[in-house]
Each structure stands twice: as structure tokens, then as C-alpha cells.
Amino acid sequence: MIRIRTLFKWVMILIVIVIFGFLGYSFLFGSSTSADEPSGLPDNGGFFQVPLSAPQQYSKASGDWKFTIISNHAYTLAGKVVGRHEYPAAMPDGIIPLDLAVVNGDLLSNDNLDYFTFTMGDRTLEYSYDVPTYAGLTEEYIDEHISNNHLVFLNPAIESGVKNVNNGDCLIIKGKLVDIRGESSASQYIVNTSTVRNDGYPAGCEIILVEFFQPVNCGI
Numbered sequence: 001m002i003r004i005r006t007l008f009k010w011v012m013i014l015i016v017i018v019i020f021g022f023l024g025y026s027f028l029f030g031s032s033t034s035a036d037e038p039s040g041l042p043d044n045g046g047f048f049q050v051p052l053s054a055p056q057q058y059s060k061a062s063g064d065w066k067f068t069i070i071s072n073h074a075y076t077l078a079g080k081v082v083g084r085h086e087y088p089a090a091m092p093d094g095i096i097p098l099d100l101a102v103v104n105g106d107l108l109s110n111d112n113l114d115y116f117t118f119t120m121g122d123r124t125l126e127y128s129y130d131v132p133t134y135a136g137l138t139e140e141y142i143d144e145h146i147s148n149n150h151l152v153f154l155n156p157a158i159e160s161g162v163k164n165v166n167n168g169d170c171l172i173i174k175g176k177l178v179d180i181r182g183e184s185s186a187s188q189y190i191v192n193t194s195t196v197r198n199d200g201y202p203a204g205c206e207i208i209l210v211e212f213f214q215p216v217n218c219g220i
Helices: 002-035 139-144 156-162
Strands: 046-062 065-086 098-103 116-121 124-129 146-152 170-183 188-191 206-216
Touching: 046 170, 065 116, 065 146, 065 206, 098 116, 098 124, 098 156, 124 146, 139 146, 146 170, 156 206
Parallel strands: 146 206
Antiparallel strands: 046 065, 065 098, 065 170, 098 146, 116 124, 170 188, 170 206
């Protein structure tokens, strides 16, 4: 009887050790995972550009088209989608299958977007606004916090996810700013990304090779 009781005590001790070990593992590793995945748009979003230590090059082929994709900058885009425009898969324009217009910063505060109208076209974004003076938004600030982003994908799953984004959604995209060079038997295709926030059409759009995508709550 004494042996049975002793065995029972050791079994209970082992069960308690296993339970506390599992809880400790979940706390340490589960909490760190969730911390890396923000549930809301941090600080009203932004555009974050970092030079690469060396140029990076990628390639993509479709039909008789072969594309070279060249990057000198890593890029993060975070904000609210105010316009989207999809393109047919036909090359060469299909190398950039989706444009997203994204805004961030103080444009997302105090219902400021109620004063804006956005219109998307083929590789174009037009916007107009009638913002009251008390909002404190200058023309320069507005222009620097609106972006027309031409998106390139090498990963079909990421492409499918980003194409589910709708106007009014908030997102975080990470990848590379890229220039694209395409060749076919009869033609060439050349587009260059913008790397500054104060240029205009036709050179004023960011071309982003999307490597990471996360929808988030707008958190505002």
C-alpha cells in the first residue's frame, strides 16, 4: 500500500512538472510570436526605405517574356488603402498585376479622409481635397503621405492575399523597391521605381516587389 501511494505521488509530481513546463513554453514563445504580429496599424503607418548593402536581382518569365527585377532598397509600406486597380495577366503590363493607393500619417486622423476624393486609372492616381484650415494639413504634407504603389509578385500565395484587399482596409507590406527590365522576341519593357516622396507622375510611383503582406486593424 505504501509503495502504491509513493508511486501515485511521483506520478502527480510529474504531471505538475509537465503542466508547468507547457505553460512556461507557451508564455515565452507564444507571447513573442504575437508580439511580432501587430494587430493594429502602428503610428498611423508610414513609408520606410532602407538602402541595401548591395544590389539584388530577381527574374521572372512568362510566355516569351523574360524580366529582370533589380533592387537597391528595402521598403515597408503601412497605411490605409483608398484605391485599387487590377490588370490583366497579359504581358508585359501584367508583370505589375495590381496598383494600390495607400495613405497614412495625419490623413488618417480626425476623419480627415472625408475631405478627399481618390480616382485610380491605368498606372495613375488622382486625388482632390477640400481640407479645412484647422486640420493643419499642408499641400506638401498631403502629397508626401499619399502613395500609388505598383506591386510585383514572385510568390503566388502572397499575390492572392494582397488581391483580397479592399478600399478601407489597412495593411503592412514589406519588400523591395525595384526597377524592371523586360524583353520578348519583338519588344522591350522598362519601368523604374521612385525612391523619393516628392516627385510626380509619371516617375512618382513606387514599384514594390512584395515579399511579406499582413492585413491589420486600422487601430485609429
